Amino acid sequence: MMQERLQLLFSREQIEQRIRELxxxxxxxxxxxxxxxVGVLKGCFVFLADLIRHLNVDITVDFVQVASYGSRRxxxxxxTLVKDLGIDIDGRDVLIIEDIIDTGLTLxxxxxxxRVRAPASIRVCALLNKQARRRVAVAVDYVGFEVExxxxxxxxxxxxxxxxxxxxxxxxxxxxxx
Ligand code: PRP
Numbered sequence: 016m017m018q019e020r021l022q023l024l025f026s027r028e029q030i031e032q033r034i035r036e037l038x039x040x041x042x043x044x045x046x047x048x049x050x051x052x053v054g055v056l057k058g059c060f061v062f063l064a065d066l067i068r069h070l071n072v073d074i075t076v077d078f079v080q081v082a083s084y085g086s087r088r089x090x091x092x093x094x095t096l097v098k099d100l101g102i103d104i105d106g107r108d109v110l111i112i113e114d115i116i117d118t119g120l121t122l123x124x125x126x127x128x129x130r131v132r133a134p135a136s137i138r139v140c141a142l143l144n145k146q147a148r149r150r151v152a153v154a155v156d157y158v159g160f161e162v163e164x165x166x167x168x169x170x171x172x173x174x175x176x177x178x179x180x181x182x183x184x185x186x187x188x189x190x191x192x193x
Contacts, residue, residue: 145167
């Protein structure tokens with residue numbers, strides 16, 4: 016069995032501080048508006064729960080879940096939703112919440128899908144951005160932290176469904192030989 020070890024990238028305190036800063040920016044940008052928050056399951060749920068408790072604007076919260084083929088979606092194209100929105104976003108200001116943007120394929124497909132529904136605006140807020148892995152250009156309006164091309168877990172992010180509950184964000188590394 017492969018051994019692995021965790022290396023701390025961002026502590027709970029750093030994450031909380033950054034989330035407060037993001038919430039201030041978002042609250043300022045959406046002053047007086049009612050934001051339709053769209054979380055992308057599953058990874059978003061920890062970040063989303065933290066973020067919305069610091070927002071100073073009216074919000075509606077709903078979730079989508081995108082079909083995952085194998086470990087990653089490999090092509091840009093139609094977005095298959097395992098779980099669709101339960102709210103109508105026609106004319107609404109939509110803020111998509113992601114834990115991480117990697118190749119950008121999930122997000123670009125999702126945005127194309129949501130645009131058809133005629134929202135007033137779509138913006139994106141991601142806790143982590145892995146720019147080095149990008150395959151399609153996507154605008155990410157609010158980014159918590161940039162990360163190198165390492166496998167990250169914690170704060171909602173998993174490895175084979177493990178580690179989502181870790182309060183910090185960690186790089187998952189192969190264990191060093193004894
Ligand atoms: C992660 C993340 C994004 C997507 C980003 O989800 O939450 O939705 O991958 O990758 P991309 O930019 O290369 O498309 P994942 O498939 O790990 O599912 P999960 O959120 O249920 O863990």
